[in-house]
Amino acid sequence: MKSTGQLERKLGLFPVTNIVVANVIGAGIFTTTGYLMGYLGNAELMLILWVVGGLVALCGALSYSELGANFPEAGGEYTFISKLFHPLPGFLSGWLSLIVGFSAPIAASAIGFSKYFIWAFPQIQIINPDVMSKLLAIFIILTFTSIHYRGIIFGTKIQNGLTILKVVLVVGLIVAGFTVGQGSFDHLTGHAFFSGEFKGWKPIGLSFLFIMFAYTGWNAATYIGSEIKNPVKTIPRSLLISTGVIVVLYFLLNLFFVYAIPPDKMINEPEIGGLAAGLAFGKTAEAVISLLISFALFSSLSSMIIIGPRVYYSMAKQGYFFQFAGKTHARFGVPSASVLLQGSLAIVMVLSGTFEQILIYMGFSLGIFPIIAVLGVIKLRSSGKSILKMPGYPYVQLIFITAGILMLVLSFLERPTESSIAILTVFTGIPFYYWFKRQRR
Secondary structure, rough: OOOOOOOOEEEEEHHHHHHHHHHOOOOHHHHHHHHHHHHOHHHHHHHHHHHOOOOOOOHHHHHHHHHHHHOOOOOOHHHHHHHHHHHHHHHHHHHHHHHHHHHHHHHHEEEEEOOOHHHOOHHHHOOHHHHHHHHHHHHHHHHHHHHOOOOOOHHHHHHHHHHHHHHHHHHHHHHHHHOOOOOOHHHHHHEEEEEEEHHHHHHHHHHHHHHHHHHOOOOHHHHHHHHHHOOOHHHHHHHHOOOHHHHHHHHHHHHHHHHHHHHHHOOOOHHHHHHHHHHHHHHHHHHHHHHHHHHHHHHHHHHHHHHHHHHHHHHHHHOOOOHHHHHHOOOOOOOOOHHHHHHHHHHHHHOOOOHHHHHHHHHHHHHHHHHHHHHHHHHHHHOOOOOOOOOEEEHHHHHHHHHHHHHHHHHHHHHHHHHHHHHHHHHHHHHHHHHHHHHHH
């Protein structure tokens, strides 16, 4: 079937919800808990922050449900901010999506896969571990870029299977961990309490940034609005169902990590899932579960490779990006050039920086424009033009905006270098915006 040059509405509630779940449950939940314990030194506080992060994500999902129903198009924040405020900040959000919003998380998921895979099979390290990890990550990015180059239906069939595998793995790990696994709830006690002084708030801000990175993707359905059937109903349902499920799974999974691992062994451990499995079930289970986690990360990586190119497609269609990004493949009907561009940038990300630096840079960057988009709900309501009014207004918006601003300020004070690079990345898009604007005229 020949493509019409436009994205077609083919996706119902189940595949859209799957894409959101897959996009969220990824490298963040399986790699950040050890870093959080290093920053906080308190398991109870860490678990509280996971719950708070989930509530903030739900506030965001309620806000984006309203935005997505009013603007059921591809692009996410780019579309919302451009239409409600101005094309410049909208363009900058899309610019950030290209460099950080999708390319960097794809790189992080690919690196997470490689680390867990090597953890399961240490004998494959025939060369330097860092080099081996990056080569595996690049191979996986190339593989899934090729899969999603072949069309949305073909890609979502694979996506659905990967997401089901991932959810089964997470639920199975939680149930088995608390029923037959070795561990102790005493690991929750005996830590230093939060002092309340300002210096104690800075690591909390940085920890919350990692947590919100792990929740990143709760808004994924709004990026593929042009391909969703009955978007006014499907977008809100998919966002709220998926986010609610994820909040519960994240809390229980982190509780299992704390139950299985003594606090001193958790600190700065990136392969936290593999370590928990080894201590709870033994060495054989550690290898098997580490392998399963590595494959589960495929689902997250795969969903982002689907979603990201739709943002660049939308920008190009409106004249604010390179024209080639707005073209669809004659046979497969996907924005093929955007798919390839994103894959290339993800590979560049894999080759630069440490895993922790990539996470901080990415988390700070991704926290900026959702705040502006949620402000758009207030503007939309004030204009009286909202076609779908979600409950909780304006309190859910104020909670999300306040939490987001505090997170960014405290994270900047704790890690100014990575945060400054993220801010500079935003500003690099300004000259490109005016260049595209001139070309558009």
